Amino acid sequence: MLFDDTYKTISEPSEGFFKDRGSKFISYAFPILNDSNAKEHLTLLRELHPKAVHHCFAFRLGQDRMSYRMSDDGEPSGTAGRPILNTLYSRDITNVLIVVVRYFGGTLLGVPGLINAYKQAAEDAVNNACLISKYVFYVYELSFAYTQMNDVMRIVKEMELPVKEQIFEMECRMVVEVRSTLTERFIARCEKVEGLVLDVS
Known part of the structure; x- marks a missing residue:
């Protein structure tokens, strides 16, 4: 199915x-x-x-x-x-x-x-x-401090999210695609990462 x-x-x-x-x-x-x-x-x-x-x-x-x-x-x-x-x-x-x-x-x-x-x-x-x-997906922009990089990358890798863009500096930014059936799980995991700001585009 x-x-x-x-x-x-x-x-x-x-x-x-x-x-x-x-x-x-x-x-x-x-x-x-x-x-x-x-x-x-x-x-x-x-x-x-x-x-x-x-x-x-x-x-x-x-x-x-x-x-x-x-x-x-x-x-x-x-x-x-x-x-x-x-x-x-x-x-x-x-x-x-x-x-x-x-x-x-x-x-x-x-x-x-x-x-x-x-x-x-x-x-x-x-x-x-x-x-x-094809999948219906949403595009999310993640903004986070460099110190949170490992936590964010773990979510991206484990959920196998396609990365559209990424900038790693003191303030980091990533744009990822999330399948619509995975959005709740994705948001719940992101909420556990301190200081991570999530925007849907």
Whole structure:
């Protein structure tokens, strides 16, 4: 059983393809961290495919099912963005944007045909992606006197915390990542170190 602080995403961009009755559906999956990442990728794809009739997309952020956006971009309502978003949910991946670019082939596909095409194209991009597990973590800044160095380093080593930055002088400073499931234990241990100041960033 995975911890609640684990989520699946993709490690790097990938592409997919689906063709139906002359219409081409080129799909792209991108790892993203926020809305503005998604907008950047969409802008680039519109420049890359200026002759495409539709640039439909969906993205999901975070672990809940509330943080998402989708667009049918002129296709009949519910035929493009929703099947793409459903692919993200069915594969249980997040922090991912999928864009499907359509070149019209001259034959109307109808609602079931469109839903199928966007779903198949989105799934192909995910099938070609490398799925990875990541952790939800918080970033803490620790400030402490040089004399407390051993106590602090013991916590960092024993809890295997990734260190983002460190400055060791008379007054020391460290920035570490703490998995969300470990934060209570981490804070409790830090409270036992005299003079240690903790800030969450």
